[in-house]
Amino acid sequence: MMRKIMVATILLAAISVGYAVRNLGEVVNPPYVPAGLDAQETYASMSLLGQFKTSASAWLWLHADLYLHNGVEMREMTDAEKRSGVSTEDAADDGKAKLMDEETVLTTVPSKDRDFRGIFGDIERETSAYKDMHHHHHNDPKLALPLFRLMTWIDPDFVPGWVQGAAIIARDRTNEAAYKALEYLKDGRHQDPFSVSIVNEVGQLYITRLHNLPKAAEYLEQARIMGRHRDWVLDDTENNALLQCYRWLTLCYRDMNEPAKLREVATEGLHRYHGDPVLTHLLFPRPGPVVERLSH
Amino acid sequence: MRKIRCWNAIARAVLLEALRRKDLWVIAILGFIMILGASALGFFGVAGLEVFVKDLSVTVLGLFSTIVAVLTSVRLLPDEIRNRTLYPLLARPISRFDLLFGKFLGAVFASWIGFLSLSFLTAIALLIFHVQFEWVMVQYLVAKMMGLVVICAVTLALSTFMTPQAGATMSFVLAFGSSMMIRGLVMASDSASAPMKGMFQVVNAMLPQYSIFDMGSRAANIGWSAAPLWVMGALLGYMVVYSGAMLVLSWSKFRKQAI
Numbered sequence: 001m002m003r004k005i006m007v008a009t010i011l012l013a014a015i016s017v018g019y020a021v022r023n024l025g026e027v028v029n030p031p032y033v034p035a036g037l038d039a040q041e042t043y044a045s046m047s048l049l050g051q052f053k054t055s056a057s058a059w060l061w062l063h064a065d066l067y068l069h070n071g072v073e074m075r076e077m078t079d080a081e082k083r084s085g086v087s088t089e090d091a092a093d094d095g096k097a098k099l100m101d102e103e104t105v106l107t108t109v110p111s112k113d114r115d116f117r118g119i120f121g122d123i124e125r126e127t128s129a130y131k132d133m134h135h136h137h138h139n140d141p142k143l144a145l146p147l148f149r150l151m152t153w154i155d156p157d158f159v160p161g162w163v164q165g166a167a168i169i170a171r172d173r174t175n176e177a178a179y180k181a182l183e184y185l186k187d188g189r190h191q192d193p194f195s196v197s198i199v200n201e202v203g204q205l206y207i208t209r210l211h212n213l214p215k216a217a218e219y220l221e222q223a224r225i226m227g228r229h230r231d232w233v234l235d236d237t238e239n240n241a242l243l244q245c246y247r248w249l250t251l252c253y254r255d256m257n258e259p260a261k262l263r264e265v266a267t268e269g270l271h272r273y274h275g276d277p278v279l280t281h282l283l284f285p286r287p288g289p290v291v292e293r294l295s296h
Numbered sequence: 297m298r299k300i301r302c303w304n305a306i307a308r309a310v311l312l313e314a315l316r317r318k319d320l321w322v323i324a325i326l327g328f329i330m331i332l333g334a335s336a337l338g339f340f341g342v343a344g345l346e347v348f349v350k351d352l353s354v355t356v357l358g359l360f361s362t363i364v365a366v367l368t369s370v371r372l373l374p375d376e377i378r379n380r381t382l383y384p385l386l387a388r389p390i391s392r393f394d395l396l397f398g399k400f401l402g403a404v405f406a407s408w409i410g411f412l413s414l415s416f417l418t419a420i421a422l423l424i425f426h427v428q429f430e431w432v433m434v435q436y437l438v439a440k441m442m443g444l445v446v447i448c449a450v451t452l453a454l455s456t457f458m459t460p461q462a463g464a465t466m467s468f469v470l471a472f473g474s475s476m477m478i479r480g481l482v483m484a485s486d487s488a489s490a491p492m493k494g495m496f497q498v499v500n501a502m503l504p505q506y507s508i509f510d511m512g513s514r515a516a517n518i519g520w521s522a523a524p525l526w527v528m529g530a531l532l533g534y535m536v537v538y539s540g541a542m543l544v545l546s547w548s549k550f551r552k553q554a555i
Contacts, residue, residue, distance in 0.1 A: 071517030080487035126527040129513035
């Protein structure tokens, strides 16, 4: 009997310890986006369910890009193709969202001049979604909005899903759309409270859509503090968002006529991002093209 | 005329066997459940989701019809040999080629029935989503049916050279991997030497070109026109030539096979 009680007590203690440290997994193995990958990995290394979530959201992210190209599948150039000077099929500047860097992309189905297959290649170009994508345009990103909702529902730690989704919602350029985007980002902040990208996006929306500089400065300050204190977990995306945050915040203080804060933020930003032209220009204004004022 | 009756009888037996095994029903039900699941995604905003549902539908259709085609074709001859039902068949006045061709036709019809019933269910799901009909969808069905003929022929040929398990595995590798292999050849060709390019041509010609039969990306996305008629003619020609070659290969093995 004593033995059974001891076993039960040990089991109970083990379960209690397990429950008490249930959040340790995220500290030891935090969700992250590996640098250089367009498809993200946030959960895959943590559990089988995590692998499913990551795979599903990565699949949706890639499909969102596919829908923006109306089904035309794109791929990154190989090193050999880059060396041989194959012309890139980069997008025209149509003002619509790109989900990937398209400066070194080609269509997966090759163009006739790159295809040794003869008639097989000709047939494939007629039966699959293929067109010449030099200076191509994108579909309206709203087409992919349900996918962003779905991918952030499946994988709430997928920060680019929140940021891009909000940018797409806010494309309507109405106050209503801006508030909807802020609501969407609020969900994102609830899921990823320490994401610099999400808070930076909130700040940008307040500047570009609602023209509320004090409110924007409030959020951008939050992003700046998070960036400063979470230096060790910032990946490329978050690091880039932090740079944007310094730029926007400096511009905010310039337009709010707070030169002391402007200097403080710009100096800190330059300390982190040496030689950034925007911050340098704002800290040491010289005659020449002026960075446009935010209120315009 | 007698030959046609003979092929017809053998093909019908294959169809009945496929129905008896309930493979087609299981796959139709699974496909329908998946598509209904996609419809439930309307929760995330219906506008814009049509493309996603169409995309998912053509993926499901392609996947399941390929599975039906491979699994139906791969066990036709080995099962007859293992169950010793081949002897009474060959005791009748039919040649081994007639048997092979009849089996092949049966596998093709079983795959087509599976594909078309799944397509019908998909069409209902798409109607629920108010997806508009486009002619390219009909072309997608026709091209896919031609592609299934090639899959059946390749699988039948593999099943005469290997065990059913190995044949099925190889056939799946080709069905789902040949387009990747071809893509790899195209990517590598830029930096390849002239003799290597010649080798790529040979390998490419030997691999079954399943991807040219898949018009799913055009059918799923918006505003793509139907392919020109010469393309459908070329697909038909390729189907006849490649499937014919596979059948000849199967027959050359099967006619000498000791049973």
